[in-house]
Amino acid sequence: MSTINSLIMPSTIPDQATIRQLLLFSNSVCQFAPSEDSVCSDEFVDSYTHYAPVPFADGLITFQKFIKDLTSYRAEYYSGALSRLSSDLAADVDESCVWQLIDKLAQSTPSDPQPDKLMHARLLLKLAEIHHNEDNEINAALAAVNSKMSTLMSDLRDEDEEQITVQSPSNAETNHVKNPLQLLKAWCHLFLADTADRTYSIIATDTETLTTLYEYGSELISPQQKTVCTIAIPSLLFSIDQETFAKQLKKFHHTKQSEIKQFQAALLGAAEGKTLDDTSATKLNKATEETFGSAQEGHAITFHTVPLSLPQLAARITNKPIEIIARNHQPYTLVAVSA
Numbered sequence: 001m002s003t004i005n006s007l008i009m010p011s012t013i014p015d016q017a018t019i020r021q022l023l024l025f026s027n028s029v030c031q032f033a034p035s036e037d038s039v040c041s042d043e044f045v046d047s048y049t050h051y052a053p054v055p056f057a058d059g060l061i062t063f064q065k066f067i068k069d070l071t072s073y074r075a076e077y078y079s080g081a082l083s084r085l086s087s088d089l090a091a092d093v094d095e096s097c098v099w100q101l102i103d104k105l106a107q108s109t110p111s112d113p114q115p116d117k118l119m120h121a122r123l124l125l126k127l128a129e130i131h132h133n134e135d136n137e138i139n140a141a142l143a144a145v146n147s148k149m150s151t152l153m154s155d156l157r158d159e160d161e162e163q164i165t166v167q168s169p170s171n172a173e174t175n176h177v178k179n180p181l182q183l184l185k186a187w188c189h190l191f192l193a194d195t196a197d198r199t200y201s202i203i204a205t206d207t208e209t210l211t212t213l214y215e216y217g218s219e220l221i222s223p224q225q226k227t228v229c230t231i232a233i234p235s236l237l238f239s240i241d242q243e244t245f246a247k248q249l250k251k252f253h254h255t256k257q258s259e260i261k262q263f264q265a266a267l268l269g270a271a272e273g274k275t276l277d278d279t280s281a282t283k284l285n286k287a288t289e290e291t292f293g294s295a296q297e298g299h300a301i302t303f304h305t306v307p308l309s310l311p312q313l314a315a316r317i318t319n320k321p322i323e324i325i326a327r328n329h330q331p332y333t334l335v336a337v338s339a
Contacts, residue, residue, distance in 0.1 A: 003027040003028070003201075003264075004025060004026045004027050004201045004202060004264045004267060004268070005026065005027060005028045005029075005030065005198070005199065005200045005201055005202070006022045006026040006028070006029045006030070006200065006201070006202040006203070006204050006336065007029075007030050007031070007191075007200040007202070007203050007204070007310075008022075008029065008030070008031045008203070008204045008205070009184070009187050009191075009203045009204070009205050009209070010125070010180075010183045010184050010186065010187030010188075010205070010209060011031065011205075012031070012032065012033060012034050012038065012125045012126070012128055012129045012132070013129055013132045013133070014031060014040050014048075014050050016043070016242075017237075017238050017338075018204060018338055019044060019048055020237050020238070020245060020249075021233050021237065021301055021338060022202075022204055022336065023044065023047055023048070023249060024231075024233075024237075024249075024252070024260075024284075024288060025231075025260055025263055025264060025267070025284065026047075026201075026202065027047075028046075028047055028048070028049070029044070029047060029048045029049075029204075030048070030049045030050070030051075030198070030200070031048075031049075031050045032050075032051070032052070032053050032125075032187065032190050032191070032194075033050055033051055033052045034052070034121075034122045034123075034125035034126040034129060034190075035052055035056060035060060035063055035064070035067075035122055035126060036052045036055065036056060036060055037060070037064055038050075038052070038126070038129060039051055039052060043242055044246075053190050053191070053193060053194035053195075053196065054118055054122075054190060054193045054194065056122075063122070063126075067126060067130075070130075071130060117189050117318075118189055118190070118193055120186070120189075121185070121186035121187070121189035121190055122186075122190075124179075124182055124183060124186040125183065125186050125187065125190070128179075128183055180208050180209045180212040181212050181216060183209075184209060184212055184213065184216075184317060185317055185318055188313075188314035188315075188317045188318045189318055191310070191311075191314045192311065192314050192315065192318065192320060192322075199328040199329055200310060201267065201268060201271055201330065201334060202267065202271075202303075202334045202335070202336050203310060203333060203334070203335055203336070204301075204335075204336040204337075204338065205335065205336075205337060205338075206337065206338060207337055207339065210304070210335060210337050213306075213317075213335075216317065226304065226305055227302060227303070227304055228267075228270050228276045228303040228304060228305055228334070229266075229276055229278060229280075229281040229302075229303050230281065230300050230301065230302045230303070231263075231281055231284055231285055231288070231300065231301050231303075232285050232288070232289070232295035232299065232300050233288075233295055233299040233300055233301060233338075234288055234289060234291075234292035234293050234294065234295045234296075234299070235293065235294070235295065235296040235299060236248075236292045236293045237292055237299075238299075248291060248292060251291060252287070252288070252291040252292070255291070256284075256287040256288075256290075256291065259280075259283045259284050259286075259287040260284065260287070262280045262283060262284075263280045263281065263283070263284040265280070266280040266281070267303070267334060268330070270303070270305055270332065270334055271305070271330035271331075271332050271333075271334045272330055272331065272332065273305075273307075273331060273332050276303075298339055299339065300338075300339050301336050301337065301338055301339070302336075302337045302339065303334060303335070303336055303337075304334075304335045304337065305332045305333070305334055305335070306332060306333040306335060307331075307332055308331075308332070308333055309329040309330060309331055309332070309333060310329055310333045311329055313333050
């Protein structure tokens, strides 16, 4: 039987919660990095990889210097056109500014448009990575302030005083994906440029990116897209430390082999256009609950099918014709959406 390999799109930041979810039923999980210096240390040993699919070679030093200069002058960055590429504002109006920067960064005018587009893709994803890291730092700082404030309020409050509630910033707007269509296009450019001999059974993303995908290709995709199944995700999966998770995951894979393999077979069948057997998802839900405990409402992965192979889907998004589609890719793209 073929293995289940998952690819996260179009995020450039390794999200431990998403990786943990996918490892319940995936043999491996992969993410693309915008550049070699973005590649993180592997906390999941052999099950997870995070790499740059198109090496920069000698151009990496120039790119790193550019990013260093950009982040060193934050005020100019946030007030300029470049910032809007990785924010929720319209990016198309700033396209010419980006191309001018890319030309300078490459130190010459490219004769081949492909390297130009790849540089553009790397830049967009790197900017998104910077935003993501800064948002996390801000939210962590706000959470620390909130905790201290709650403690102070508790110490100052008398028994007869009305309790003062301080809102937690954990659901801050800054966590939302910025400019999903631009990031989706950038991710697809890197995917199509990857020359490694890999096939992916599943692509994993969030609801916002999936909605963008359907809106962008609605004439072909939306009418034929269908929900395959939903699996619940135990709350314990998010709260335990990495060492404990690794032990629990090993136990889960050892004791629940039958349920996992049955579910994997059902997923591969769905990727071939077959109807998924609901009992396989039910059995996997029961197996995860027995190992990790009950699931909290709202924590789930919903599977959808799109009537195109992943290379065809990426080519459609980037307007890049593909003459030969890899034989190993399934005719349907299976999309796992984390909630």
